[in-house]
Amino acid sequence: MLYDTIVGIATIQGISAINVIRVSGSDAFAIVNKIFKGKDLATMESHTVHYGHIVDNENIIDEVLVSVFWEPKTFTGENVVEISTHGGVMIPSKIVELLITNGCRMAENGEFSKRAFLNGRIDLSQAESIMDIISAQTEQQLRLANRGLHGDIKKMIGELQTSILDMISKIEVNIDYPEYDDTLVMTNNILRPEIKKLIAKLSVILHNSSTGKIIRDGIKTVILGKPNVGKSSLLNSLLKEDKAIVTEVSGTTRDLVEGEWNLGGVILNLVDTAGIRNTDDVVEKIGIEKAKTALEGADLVLLVLDQSQSLTAEDIDLLELTKKKIRIIVGNKIDLGKHVNIKFEKMIDISAKNSIGLDQLEAEVKRLFIDESLLKENQMLLANSRHIGKISEAKAALEDALKACENQFPVDIIEIDIRKSWEVLGEITGETGSEALIHTLFSRFCLGK
Ligand SMILES: Nc1nc2c(ncn2[C@@H]2O[C@H](COP(=O)(O)OP(=O)(O)OP(=O)(O)O)[C@@H](O)[C@H]2O)c(=O)[nH]1
Ligand SMILES: [Mg+2]
Known part of the structure; x- marks a missing residue:
């Protein structure tokens, strides 16, 4: 097959030891040969590295190492050349410019991975896992992403799809031999338990995916309370850092202050907010609005109360405002006594200033969000929202099929729902799904990937 030849810088441009420029496509060797002074790359064996110089006519641009990969056993499935140059901004830009002059096209975001997908080297879930590997910040994130790249998601989906195909073939057989009187009843009786079994499997996957999602995306946590608590x-x-300004003045914090708390492999994306109260101060008002917006998008609210004094109307308003959210009520300043008693909900006593009670707070977050057994167990958890959404859709389609069975609908009607679940699952791996989906997904990748 013929592919136009694309070029991209795979590393971050800046002061660094090396940079890697990646070229992929049918003419990769011919184009690089035009600017490479060294061996004839087109005659070199696959997976070999060669020393030489990149030249612009007779001017040496850089001393480089060039890796040669022949199709089809390459990342993209096409001919690939990787040029390792010295770091910096000038050298890689100049070399890319020369490659373009000689026939390459600048790659779009994610185009190398997209080609790997289109050429059947990886499925969609593996391509997405590559992005997760790149952005992993914790060991748990890396572990999950690596399993995805290794093909564990693909395998999990493949197994589910096989069970669905098995059901479809049973239906087809009965549609083909309708001479038996009780075909409909019989098919329904066979299908029902199998659909139920699959729905149960999908429910477990969905249940476990909430831990997966938290590992991948963290927990958006908003620290809320009236001023000065x-x-x-x-x-x-x-x-463990002086990130936000602390003073005894009420209304110190105005803007959102963010930080990441790594809780044994799970990241809490913390947002400190302006104390909420009625105020005429224009700047403070904007801060309070920001706090309320942050509250809307939060997975968890840490509602801070001041134990050194009894509850005020402002505290009561905030208790009301956050009652539908997953929240932890935090009773701060316990070192100054305990003047607040909440009867209807647990309160974690702490002293932020003296770092007292933080272990209990940590334990409460874990209790609410993290299934420790899943963290320890070495099993595949779905973590990507797109995948989780597709599993939900597949489950809904099977639930429709089950209802249709129970209502003794004709089997070909039931089959439509079952087929839908198969198709939706295929969108996770990219086996089914539109070109637009593929385009959107890869355009979110970084350049050179
Ligand atoms: N005794 C005692 N004082 C504390 C404790 N935590 C905070 N403080 C004090 O309470 C005051 C207010 O603390 P901040 O952390 O600025 O309070 P805040 O809720 O962010 O206040 P705003 O930003 O104004 O809404 C400061 O003087 C802190 O030193 C604590 O655990 N014990
Ligand atoms: Mg503050």
């Missing part, structure tokens, strides 16, 4: 002090003591 110690929200910023809590942020600082969780991060």
